[in-house]
Amino acid sequence: MPTVIRAKFIVVGDATVGKSSLCQVFHSDGSFFNKAYTMTTGVEMVTKQINIPDTKDSVEIYLYDSAGKEIFADHISKFWDHPSGVIVVYDVATEATFSNCQKWLDRVRQTEPNLHIPGVLIANKVDLDQRRRVSPKTGKDFASSHGLAYFECSAKEMQGVDAPFYFLANEFYKLYQERIETLKSLS
Amino acid sequence: MFDVASKLAGAQIVLATSCDDRYPPENIIDGSDETFWPTTGLFPQEFVLTFGSMMEIKRINLACYNVKRIIFEKSEAPEPLKFEPLTERVLEKTDRTLQHEEFSIPGGTHIMHLRVLIESGYDHFVSMHKLSIDGNALHG
Numbered sequence: 001m002p003t004v005i006r007a008k009f010i011v012v013g014d015a016t017v018g019k020s021s022l023c024q025v026f027h028s029d030g031s032f033f034n035k036a037y038t039m040t041t042g043v044e045m046v047t048k049q050i051n052i053p054d055t056k057d058s059v060e061i062y063l064y065d066s067a068g069k070e071i072f073a074d075h076i077s078k079f080w081d082h083p084s085g086v087i088v089v090y091d092v093a094t095e096a097t098f099s100n101c102q103k104w105l106d107r108v109r110q111t112e113p114n115l116h117i118p119g120v121l122i123a124n125k126v127d128l129d130q131r132r133r134v135s136p137k138t139g140k141d142f143a144s145s146h147g148l149a150y151f152e153c154s155a156k157e158m159q160g161v162d163a164p165f166y167f168l169a170n171e172f173y174k175l176y177q178e179r180i181e182t183l184k185s186l187s
Numbered sequence: 188m189f190d191v192a193s194k195l196a197g198a199q200i201v202l203a204t205s206c207d208d209r210y211p212p213e214n215i216i217d218g219s220d221e222t223f224w225p226t227t228g229l230f231p232q233e234f235v236l237t238f239g240s241m242m243e244i245k246r247i248n249l250a251c252y253n254v255k256r257i258i259f260e261k262s263e264a265p266e267p268l269k270f271e272p273l274t275e276r277v278l279e280k281t282d283r284t285l286q287h288e289e290f291s292i293p294g295g296t297h298i299m300h301l302r303v304l305i306e307s308g309y310d311h312f313v314s315m316h317k318l319s320i321d322g323n324a325l326h327g
Binding site for chain 1 (some may be wrong): 208307310311
């Protein structure tokens with residue numbers, strides 16, 4: 001029987017950066033992009049199982065798409081216990097959404113200060129080329145100084161959406177493999 | 188008294204919430220702390236052990252790794268249902284050595300099924316290496 005690793009990924013970032021759109025495009029295999037905006041008011045959870053290349057194993061991802069409006073901040077963090085990974089999203093056309101990434105990352109990492117939580121930084125809305133305010137370099141520098149992997153996407157154009165989710169799932173799978181090796185050396 | 192949780196005494200793991208075939212939950216009751224059952228992500232996690240027959244138990248001995256809060260529940264019913272609290276503890280974190288814990292059980296505790304609930308851990312993944320339970324089979 002193939003092994004299923006279960007991972008809880010917390011998706012955070014300011015309101016309207018496209019967190020729900022990214023989750024929906026990923027979850028629907030690129031068949032669904034909601035053109036009408038609906039504000040997420042709490043935490044919406046979707047699951048998706050993906051296969052790990054060159055193994056029979058898979059990772060079952062539980063995506064916790066969390067409201068970006070500050071008024072919900074206390075409420076949503078109650079759902080974040082034991083995060084397996086963090087996905088921080090910003091909008092490349094709105095600088096403030098990028099500056100707030102630090103705050104969002106800190107909030108998720110604070111839930112388990114002693115635990116290594118792998119993460120990715122997603123620069124969304126790269127289709128808005130003319131209106132771009134945050135350069136790729138700025139994004140990459142922030143990501144690398146905070147131990148995150150950097151990805152650019154456009155949920156609207158369905159470009160690059162899967163990559164960060166697959167990357168994070170693979171990272172978590174690798175973590176499991178490493179822990180198994182540690183366990184073998186104990187006792 | 189003998190180890191009533193061992194495979195040899197007829198005990199079986201009848202449910203486990205994580206499964207990696209390379210490290211099956213039976214490793215918990217094979218008498219060795221070198222073999223283990225790892226959880227494969229998320230909390231809580233649990234396993235249920237059914238004894239060969241109704242037992243009276245005195246002490247639970249556990250070897251595990253990175254477990255934080257653990258809860259034991261017991262059932263005397265024929266089927267693994269109607270669990271009641273038995274004992275619980277928050278374990279200390281250890282570094283690269285197994286957590287060894289002993290739980291004394293009040294006299295006269297009869298048990299057919301044991302539910303072990305791992306509520307939280309010090310890492311994404313935790314492991315159970317060895318569970319042994321001192322007790323006797325109840326006759327009559």
